[in-house]
Amino acid sequence: MLVDLGEAKKRAEELRKEIEKHNYYYYVLDSPVITDEEYDALYRGLVELERRFPEIITPDSPTQRVGGKPKEEFRKVVHEIPMLSMDNVFTQEELQSFVSRVYRILEREVDFTTELKVDGIAVSLVYEDGRFVLGATRGDGRVGEDVTENLRTIKSLPLRLMEPLPGRLEVRGEVYMTKEDFASLNRSREEDGEPLFANPRNAAAGSLRQLDPNVTAQRRLRIFVYQVVHPEEYGLFSQFQVLSWLRNKGFPTQGNERLCKNFEELWNYIEEWKEKRHSLAYATDGVVVKVDDLTAYEQLGTTAKAPRWQIAFKYPAEEQRTRLLRIEVSVGRTGALTPVAILEPVRLAGTVVQRASLHNEDEIKRLDVRVGDYVYVRKAGEIIPEVVRVDYSARTGQERPFAIPENCPVCGATVVRLVGEVAYRCPNKSCPAQIKESIKHFASRDAMDIKGLGEKIIEQLVDKKMIGGFADLYKLKKEDLISLDRMGPKSAEKLINAINSSKNRPLSRLIYALGIRYVGSRTAEILAERFKSMDNLAKADIQDLSDIPGIGPQIASSIVAFFRDEKNLATIKDLARCGIKMAEEESERQEGPWEGWKIVFTGELEKATRNEAENIVKYLGAIPSSSVSRNVAFVVIGRNPGSKLAKAQELGVKIVDEQTFWKLVDEAKSKKGN
Template sequence: MTVPSRGEASRRIAILREELARHEHLYYVLDRPEISDDVYDSLMTELLGLERAWPDLVEPDSPTRRVGGRPVEGFEKVEHAAPMLSLENGFSEEDVRAFLARVERTLGRLPPLSGELKIDGLAVSLLYEEGRFVRGLTRGDGRFGEDVTSNLRTIRSLPLRLREALPGRLEVRGEVYMKKEDFASLNAEREEEELPLFANPRNAAAGSLRQLDPAVTASRRLSVYLYQIVEAPLQGLTSQSAVLERLRELGFPVQPGHALCRDGDEALAYLERWKEERFSLPYVTDGAVLKVDDIAAWETLGATAKTPRWALAFKYPPEEKKTRIREIIVSVGRTGALTPVALLDPVPLSGSVVQRASLHNQDEVDRKDVRIGDRVIVRKAGEIIPEIVAVDVEARDGSERPFRLPERCPVCGASSVRLPGEAVLRCPNRSCPAQLREGLRHFASRGAMDIRGLGEKIVAQLVDRGLVTTLADLYELDREKLLMLERMGEKSASNIIQALETSKKRPLARLLAALGIRYAGARVAEILAQAFGSVEALAAASEETLADVDGVGPVIAASVAAFFADEANRRTLDRLARLGLRTSEARRAASVPLPWEGRRVVFTGELQRATRAEAEERVRALGALPSSSVSAKTFLVVAGEKAGGKLDKARAASAAIVDEETFWRLVGEAEDLFRSTAPEGEKEVTVENHDPR
């Protein structure tokens, strides 16, 4: 492909950035997409290619910067321009009336109030200069917040450039949150990988925004709503209602549900209205906020050391109800874990009817002393996940029955085992139909191979009829076999065949994530794909080599090594490769050794000439493996500005330490050496970039 001139590239880059920003606003803020994912991906790929060809044209607010930059060693503490105060809480109608009376006493009247829903997330403050996003802080202690700018850039609904080129500074505040659907998906993924679950969306959002690796944050699908302007070159904003409208005009996502309440009765009616309606929203709200709408009155009302006197956060009480456990069944997951699930008498709870709740494992059943037939108190953790809070022991009549997980798998009959150090009982039979069903569902899911049309019922029929006994069998399905299934028409069969064919083109990272290796989710799969480049290289890697890869560690390394040591897994992967799936990245193999083949390079501190991700890509192209820790095998430690504790460890280990200038000189020399010895057509090694979405 012909590389355009700098002028042509600059003009096309400007068009692409504007177009991508518009489509991101339509998709993530307005929920009105105009183009398909494939078209969006093609625009993003074109922009990535142009920016790679002309790196001096890359700007911080480019849509390509959202995918996550370099990992950081810690968050810098920055003082807020104005303190980020917490809101006073109210829990009853009396609390609300007391707040209204105080406002009326101070002002001599009760002005209109702005009613806004209170999102259960993490408060942030965002700074824009000349209309461009330059810095974002968490609330912290109210006076000092943590600089999480790189992580905030990954949030698709947050504009990196405003719709108007405002002069000077603009500081806005809002809440980062995680939608219910994304929270449920994240916890489901963590449960499959047997990682600790997040208690609620707020904890998930806070933990995700404070990840040291922005790429992890990017994978968590966070969202943001803005509700306050702190510092701005704006005139005429005299009310909170006007502020919200102005934020919308600038392209910020603003939460719907706002209402102007003319008096106390309307304020109380607003709170009562959303007591139940909030459950229909796609995100969690734990209350509503009443603010004096007249901004000029805020100064008169003042503030305490911690809270402003012009606002009140009303908290709705958590909804808990009693029901009865009719039965406890056992679910078998794709890793063989046997999970007790309580079947409940249906009970309306937080906007839906709840009929089952996971009891996680036998230890949890024993700790809560849960029995079949018990009356129990249930609630939704984070208003999403049903859980049993406690047993009403006083209601027992003697008919209740204790529960024990079975000694054999309820699906295939294999003897269940409990491995040392684990809380779960497990079915060891890899051919267990339940494990196969769950494994196929995971393999076909959107975050894995994304095989459209291959839903739960289709998968169940394929397994039950013996049409699919391994993952590779999927790709040997034909129209005739699919038409044997119930309610399967010609069009649906053709669509599944096409979806299977399309999935063969998924990148290596998606395939690795789809395999369902324990502890190796989407992010770990991405790391492994980048570090090793092919299934063959990954299968040949020792547990020690795997553990030394940045972001892997000993537990994941042991799981990955065990997976590839299994002969059945190897046979499946061989079949997948023969059937046309991508088991390697687009790397041109060199006929001469790469200059830094197998060597480990550690980065510490901030690089000035490139992001850490870009520097790591350069050393990977030379055959090296970027590492997060200094060891006896470390080839080079690159010390940038503000180098952290790794530098001390490198000195103690007598490792070779270089500054950034020396590092780039060594890289250039190694690349020159490779070009001088490699045959034509192998003058450089390229690594395919992964889908930024």
């Protein structure tokens, strides 16, 4: 076991490099070279080292990607070189005019680098001596907002460069959200009765500008980098060369760029990707065309808002007219009733569309859409088909208005609409539709990750009454599964093994899998870290939960309500009886001069983050507490202390300011022999 601080520091640095290398393989190259379990072991090893030796934590450690304190507002950042927007063209003729203008100004022909235009939000990233130190939005082009802590949560963004680079480096890129993650986010918001994002760009922008980095972390943002500021300092004189250089430094790039020697090659690239772009994991709405010769940029210059050395060719927005045959109502995991338009088949964005979301009854009334109408359909974010408008001129008078049914279409329960929500809900927790969706969520990748338990199998298991809840999964036998359609002995055995393997998932996965409203995967991690066991979490009250950074009153109320429901508690007991792990493994307890003390923090500290301060008191043997009681050793107050200060004064608990706290820490470390 490591006991020497120097040895621990060296080992931590080795682990950080190893973890960042595997982050690069996984998130940038999409080609992992180790298993998830091996990666988790590396990460846990680093977490444990930093827990035992808080002094060795660095800002660029992979453990510091998430969990910053919510900001009251974003600091303004002035861009040294303005982040200008792009002019757009929409036709072959307009693009030809752009190329001809470039040739005329430069008095020579030049090559162009073509890159797909990602539907995201532009950001600037600053590195000092190879370490990420600042990230900002474009803002108005000259002044942006400091979103450094939120950008740290993006796992594909390197916190340190693969190759050391002295001095200051600024690069620029695009933060985006994949189609799958965009669809998943909107499904969750629809279930929770929250407004939907119109497209991945809006979702990425809204996520990046969250005041709480913990919320950003749950949104699965990605990034592509495409520009180096002051490229000449690195011997870069070609945009095509820049992209290769960025990849070599460990930055994620699209990888679909092409060097085009003339207009014909340029137009062929645009035509090639017109349909092919729909197969990408992310949304694209065009092609960015850049003069490849970076030394020509100064001569070409800029307009007031856009550079003359690049242009965006925008593909036409794709909408199709078709007939709405009927409206069906689906029931989701939380019981939300969602109207779905069943359409005459129409080809849209590379696929045949027969169903489109109508979101809720309010949206149907806003559109005044009726069964039998001719409607225009598009794909939000190129993935979610939705009805955008009605062709009222085609009405014959035979069209029929629609209203949400009074009873659940699956179980017949009387539906309800809660105050302040747009969604109608089925209140019956035993509704087969809710059970199917809940089990689908329980088995999903970020939850219990039961590989092979797909939608079709879940439907059969529920319809045949072989399962009615989470715990029933762990009571299934091989012979039960063989009776299902398309399930042979080998497949059945493989699925049983996958179900059994899920019993040892981390506590955070189980918390997320339970489907507590408003509790995403990152919130589940925060809860697991704080409470260590399902039993402790079940006993927490609203105050305990609200005191945790990243847990607001809405989430706290939802968690408390969940654990007050006897059916939910019975489900958890059933899972425990099936052998599901209900607590984090106890790590080696620290011994120190503050052994057994309970210490509470309130307000914002200047010398360290809340997480860093709590790690230090753990190192000295104390227990960080989220609530004030008479058995607390003392309460540390920072700037703008909250209600805990009044509670401490009321109970007569010792109160110390931050300066006194650090003096006490130094004294305690001396006693411990550091």
